[in-house]
């Protein structure tokens with residue numbers, strides 16, 4: 701059986717990543733592949749309950765980081781690992797890079813602590829492809845303001861998002877083999893055209 705791949709979507713709030721998840725999933729499904737779409741924090745009943753707490757309650761920074769990884773542990777056990785074991789493709793709206801970017805970059809938690817949690821929770825698994833939707837802060841903020849009531853993270857100030865974005869870009873440079881930086885200031889059709897090319901290259905001609 702062909703083995704499925706694990707694709708993650710990342711970026712600061714308002715970059716536009718959620719807009720494109722359905723497009724990429726449909727692209728893969730149209731080629732006969734089984735695709736599971738999911739999100740973090742969340743993806744399981746417990747994970748969604750933790751998401752409610754994480755997005756709306758104030759807490760110690762280390763509690764926040766550990767709850768992100770607790771939700772992830774459940775998500776891996778219940779959704780991601782079984783799907784990959786079946787040969788399905790998995791698309792997750794955020795994964796561990798988000799913890800490095802938000803809790804590490806944005807909130808300045810030492811990265812070594814996050815690396816320790818990562819080693820604990822998924823020592824042997826990394827995404828096959830991480831699509832980093834990158835936009836300047838002002839663009840992201842404008843897109844967010846236009847659409848919704850802001851949660852705990854979305855209410856953070858510009859310097860928080862500058863540090864979050866910088867950590868995402870630092871990780872993209874650190875792991876160039878799995879990251880693709882998407883210039884998300886472009887129009888949705890332009891971005892979709894690039895996504896289609898990236899997915900075609902990932903999938904290979906024979907699939």
Ligand SMILES: Nc1ncnc2c1ncn2[C@@H]1O[C@H](COP(=O)(O)OP(=O)(O)O)[C@@H](O)[C@H]1O
Nearest residue numbers: 713714715716717718719843847884886887888
């Ligand atoms: N390339 C784009 N150009 C203009 N608006 C966009 C673009 N991509 C997304 N949007 C809009 O920006 C808002 C935030 O997009 P969303 O995908 O929810 O962001 P994210 O998931 O990264 O927080 C939505 O209203 C969406 O329609």
Ligand SMILES: Cc1cn([C@H]2C[C@H](O)[C@@H](COP(=O)(O)OP(=O)(O)O)O2)c(=O)[nH]c1=O
Nearest residue numbers: 713740741768794795798799802803853854
């Ligand atoms: C997965 C993850 C998300 N987050 C934050 C980023 C987002 O602000 C928030 C929820 O992510 P997201 O689902 O992208 O929000 P929305 O549905 O509003 O677009 O959680 C972290 O701070 N650390 C993490 O590890």
